[in-house]
Amino acid sequence: MFRSLSLVVLIAAAASPHLRAQQTTLPHDRVRGAVRSVDTRTRTLEVITGVGYALRLVRLDVPADVPITAAGVATLTLGDLKPGDVVAVSFGSRTGKSLAYSIQRVGRMETGPR
């Protein structure tokens, strides 16, 4: 029994770094652009950005515990974000899905960056 338990402990010890690695190796990226759409039901956010005319749409899943902030306001809800808001988002990507880690509203397109 002790041998079986030891084997289980050994296997768990060998596997846990791999499991921790799976949780923390999502590539980290940032985008700063304008909100194109917000869907509070599916908790998704689309941000438009680009280089020159090479525009890019970043679609993000926004978990409920993601901090959403703005200058002067401690926290916002996803629904507080509107199309045309300029946001800075840190996110990670994993095969076809982008997951937001934090969102900061930095201004509106019309008024320029703060």
Add this chain to the structure above:
Amino acid sequence: MTGPASVAALLMILGSLGACRRPPAPGEPLRGISPAERARFDSGRAVFAQVFTPETGLGPLFNANACAECHEDPVSGGTGDEVERHAAAFHPEATGRACDELPAFGGPVFQDSVTPLLRAALGIDREPVPPAATAVAARTTPDVLGFGLLDAVPDSAILALADPDDRDGDGISGRPNRFFDGRLGRLGRKALVPTLREFNDGAFQIEQGITSPSVPVEGTVAGRPLPAGTDPAADPELQAHALVVNDAFVRLLAPPASIKASREARRGRDVFTQTGCAACHVPALRTGDNPIAALKNKEVAAYTDLLLHDMGAELADICFGLATPSEFRTEPLMGLRLATQFLHDGRAKTPEQAIDLHGGEGTRSRDLFRALPAEDRAALVAFLRTL
């Protein structure tokens, strides 16, 4: 020393001091660049002229196989006769942003050519414009001569010319466009793009389908991923150094120098101001501090304020950024004499036709031009043809 000999000696001295040097010809760099900058300029000219093939990364969607294929007349960096398609969806009734540049469908630039592999895979000859588009715009090839100087004008100088609420009551209400991160735009027919470097780097991807460290991802086909095997070249298809020297080439291209004005053209310069043209086509901007001495604190006779103006319903096409369909950035008139077609879509074949099509904020100046005696209209056009 006798009189004629003194004059000859003086001329030799002045010549050696460069006081009589001719201005740069179209396609030449700005005066006063360093040897290292000249080397980057020359290297960049080669990148600008580089012809791409599918094997070296062209496409699979593209408008041209080289920058110089379009920007060729009269020299690399000049204009061209190619016209491309842009599309967007404008919904002024929408809450939030009224403009959708259609990035989800491959917009706003919809390429007119495909590689054989893509044609075989999808059976298309050009990128389809989605049904969501409310307008399709034709866009001619601008010359990029002098764009480095436009890029070097401080934001504050452009914003100082803005009067979005027409507080001075002159009927002109120029306003800035802004990129999606809020930065002031200045380049492109709707002044969306903030910097020349982004304008250049983005162009490789949208015009030639060339990926780079700046734009590492291929475009889609109307929003759908490229079919497997249709883009054989490994990404990035253009390396960072090529982007740097290409930018140096475009940045250091001198603007076409005005040619000597006849008496008629000098009269036309006065008419240009009297008819109010200079309210938007501001004769000169000043650059600010810049790491490149040739771009630093220079006056550039660009004849633009780099702001958006409502040009009326007849010229309206797509929205872009904050620009509504009828708003366009004031076209820089430097280099106008090299153009063979005028306005954003080339519908005007002479400067006179272009003036005649000015509407919206340009209506008053257009009407003043129309009411001029024939000799004053001719004088104005003669002036424009010196730029």
